[in-house]
Amino acid sequence: MSLIKLLRKQNRKLLFTTPSHSQKFFIFNKFRQFYKYDISETDAHNPQEALKKAEKRASIIYKTKYTHFLTNGSTSGIIAAVLSCVKPGEKVLIWKNAHQSHENAVKLAGAIPVYYDLPVSNEWGVPQKTTPDLINVKGVKAVIVTSPSYEGITSDIKDLKDVCEKNNAYLIVDEAHGALYPFCEKLPESAVNIADFTIQSLHKTAGGLNPTALLHVNCNLSASDALAMINTTSPSYPLLASIEANINYLNSVQGRKKINQIIEQIEEIKSSVKNVEFGGDDITKILIKHSKMSGFELSETLFEKFNIEDEKTNETSTMLLCGIGTSENKLRKLKQALCRL
Template sequence: MNQREAPLLAALYAHCARDYAHLHVPAHRQGEAVFPEWQGVKEILQLDLTELPGLDDLHRPEGVIARAQALAAELFGAGQTFFLVNGSTVGITALLLALCRPGEEVLLPRNAHRAVLGGLIFSGARPVFLEPVILEEFGIAAGLTPRAVAGALEEHPLAKGLLVIHPTYYGITGDLPRLVGLAHRVNKPVVADEAHGVHFPFYEGLPPPALQCGVDAAVQSMHKMGGSLTQSSLLHLKGNRVDVRKTAWALSLLQSSSPSYLLLASLDGARRQLATKGREMLERAVGLAREVRQILSRLPGITLLGEEHLGRPGAHGLDPTRLVVSVRFLGLTGYQAARILARDYRVQVEMADYYNLVVVVGIGTTRRDCDLLVRGLQEMVHREGGRQPLGACPERPPLPLARLTPRQAWLAPSRPLPLEECAGHICAEWVNVSPPGIPLLYPGEEIGPEMVEYLQWVRKLSLLVQGPEDPGLASLRVVVC
């Protein structure tokens, strides 16, 4: 196959060149009726079409979409690739639907993305959560240890598979080949949430991609590091441990019946760009990131996550394009530092947590972007230095007891209850706090007194909370028994 092709992109432009009478949706008619602010992008909007002759159908691909997916499969080393227009979230959800039936167990890292919750609710699966390694210096989660995975496989012989994160949001990878070997030894499939690792195959200075490590399925957010439009992703299958037919059915159920051809075309074009220019673009990005790392590592009060913090089970490798910058010893939270950078220096970072900033140097990052970041942090150190370092976070409570599956808790009647009265009740919602990005509660888990005390501390510090109906944590929604 010729990786210089972009068959879907070419078919869309060929369709536009024929100057059809467009008596079909979408209503803006290739940009003719678009609102005034978008008049300047009418050329792109011409490609916002629907399932017309010659443009194929994502839910039954036989033409240009099928070929575009086949080109992606060849490039990434998959047996079959599916284009996703509902983000990596839909890929993770579909894989859990393909693997599990109600009540069946699946092994999951506790720091899995919230897409996993949707998959558990749809499938009715019973999660077996494994605790990831914590890098205490940064207060963040890394990967699973081989020991934890081996123990879980022995204790749960009927589990339908193992999900891994490769890499984490912080760019950390575990010893994935070893984890895959442990699971395959007992014929269990391994599926990878590789949302932040689509660029790994294209430069030798990056961690090995999940498919190369032997996983049976991988979901990648092409838009995050590969250059496609936001919300466009890829799902790869390899081997026969994950049922292709069930996966396709799940995707057909979950994905929009009116998929965006702009998203699909961006996947095709981004795949071609990675195939033809990916190494060159990533070499430049890695070089810029290394320069920034060298400068920032010399600033007092600033600590960067590096190879010296790894070399332990669960923390095997690091993506050099992702800089984790701890501002803890400046006496600032990551949230405060991110606000200062945006307000005073016109710098937007990828993410902030209590201790850290996460900075992504991607294929489109410019030297000016990096210079503004460096200048902003240099001046922040000068202005804000001299404070007392942030204190350590209280120890996170142990994993709660699961009383119901997430699906059972989701479907059960529930009501809000003041946080101080929640001990002993079953949680009906998802509660995640950063640091360390590990959900404190899943639907169906019992809320213990230690958890209430910890959440009161979270509330006092106004930490970022995701999931609950009341993000201020005055109350939690609990199951009505």
């Protein structure tokens, strides 16, 4: 039985167990439906078995050895990956300006962080991709790479994997912003079938609830023990069920069609809007700049004049993030705003 079906199943047992709200006592009434599905590891429900089956089905969809559901964001996936492949005193190569979870994971493992830097594009003001010539893999146990970046800059994961393999280092890819990649050929290639560990945030672009995420494992190591060390023993089964539903949707004909429709509309914006320049490798991260405005001025104009808030801005460019929930109407209004700049 899937987690989704399990939560829909009516329980007829009298539970003198946790959670104490018993699915019927709603302190926060707006969340009453959430309370109804908030179960725990009781014999009546036995959600652990359903979770194992859901994760197994996910690994088949992604073609990975293991796929783990995360309810503490990609941060927990990064930490678990590092704990799984690194021992105290070993070195881990990380980008100097990476998400704080990268350095924290290394410290929690008792390992030694070694930093590499990335050049910043003068044309766009964003960090460029990670290439083999920018990293020194000799003597390190693992390498953590961010791809795509916030702004949608992607690295060649196959090239990086080759370098890591030659130096007996594990490759961990923070693909938090690339959860749509496995489901659309118009998007960059995902790392899930290349890197040893790949972490994706469903809540960033794939329509998931905060802070749902995935940890994909494609090596002979297990991340289960590491996840058990850092995760709660009382997970949110409604969130876990939402992950199962999220993956099922992305992998469905309807989900793949939705992704393509969003991309086609963005392609139309890029072909018809002539007064801004577009950049980046990932079309769902709309990276733009204007010849007569700085990135910050462009961001402020969009916000104040057109009620549009961007995801990230620098002195040169602005990035507007799109995902599975980006509506046709929202993109149409963005197009109108860009044309009026």
